């Protein structure tokens with residue numbers, strides 16, 4: 001506490017009204033408003049104060065002081081992370097980067113941005129030029145690009161391109177940590193993506209874009225999971241013509257669509273330039289995709305002790321796991337899947353939603369297959385499914401932040 005008082009004096013002198021530590025601000029920034037996990041929600045600590053950064057110099061100064069007094073520093077965009085990335089687990093200084101939103105420039109096939117630029121702001125800018133981001137989150141209407149680079153992985157476009165950072169998705173990223181500024185390109189950008197700000201605060205980046213096409217949302221209904229999987233196998237040859245695909249069981253679609261469409265027993269919703277099924281107005285589609293589904297369901301659910309798990313399942317595993325779980329639980333488990341392409345293979349980001357009491361059974365079936373995706377952990381290591389990216393993160397962490405000042409405790413070395 002004594003060191004914080006010394007740091008506070010320096011912050012007040014340098015930042016004036018850009019440093020805030022009244023109760024209201026402390027309350028606001030100590031919370032992660034979209035964190036619906038009953039496990040993670042209990043782990044937060046109250047922050048010490050917040051700095052509203054307007055430029056790189058502000059970040060540089062904040063890091064210098066936090067580093068001097070060994071005070072944790074947590075970067076924050078819009079705070080929409082659903083997996084505890086913006087939850088302070090130590091008393092920290094939060095640096096809000098939303099006002100750093102002035103750079104937005106097209107450079108050939110990349111978009112240069114400052115980190116506080118909202119995803120929606122970038123999409124609107126690109127749309128006027130006939131372009132869009134290659135992959136972006138279903139929280140595009142609320143989140144920042146800096147937060148997506150540091151916190152996100154999948155999103156709209158992941159059926160075509162996989163993770164947003166794969167294949168030069170980030171051409172260049174500039175970060176700052178206690179050991180100064182670093183310009184990263186090539187594989188080293190992977191040490192920043194999905195690292196939850198533990199390996200540096202992003203001050204600039206260049207992101208991959210594509211031509212905008214007229215994607216039409218369509219619904220195709222099926223009687224069972226086997227038909228769904230066969231259809232998805234057939235679709236693989238059309239990958240470049242399909243922007244996104246989700247799979248919903250009857251109960252999940254009925255609950256989210258609230259009468260706006262008539263669900264089949266199983267449903268595939270896809271956006272394509274080609275015609276595959278009934279064209280539908282899917283205004284609610286963004287409430288379904290990826291993290292949106294368990295946030296949306298947390299509000300609509302009828303389960304008294306609502307709980308959810310995620311598993312990344314290849315098509316054949318999806319078929320076997322879902323058949324076993326549905327046979328055991330029927331409509332007492334809701335299934336949502338986002339269909340992606342990872343390392344050339346179709347993988348379903350499968351979300352199981354049910355009452356907590358059913359998860360012993362669900363876990364016993366789902367954990368036998370697929371790629372683990374630990375949704376109820378605050379630790380970056382538990383979600384990154386590529387060892388070489390984790391190694392890059394650890395390498396950069398040691399270089400940039402040797403005393404673990406940046407979002408401490410979230411990256412295991």
Ligand SMILES: Cc1cc2nc3c(=O)[nH]c(=O)nc-3n(C[C@H](O)[C@H](O)[C@H](O)COP(=O)(O)OP(=O)(O)OC[C@H]3O[C@@H](n4cnc5c(N)ncnc54)[C@H](O)[C@@H]3O)c2cc1C
Nearest residue numbers: 077078079080081085138144146147148151152153197202
């Ligand atoms: C309805 C809904 C749908 C979602 N859909 C998706 C989805 O499709 N795909 C997906 O990947 N995520 C999704 N998310 C999670 C989240 O919205 C995204 O990852 C998002 O882009 C995070 O942006 P943010 O500005 O809110 O970042 P924050 O939540 O503020 O921060 C996220 C992480 O990034 C760090 N960070 C923020 N800014 C910086 C910076 N400048 N430098 C270094 N680190 C920084 C933070 O410390 C934190 O660890 C969804 C969330 C919701 C609520």
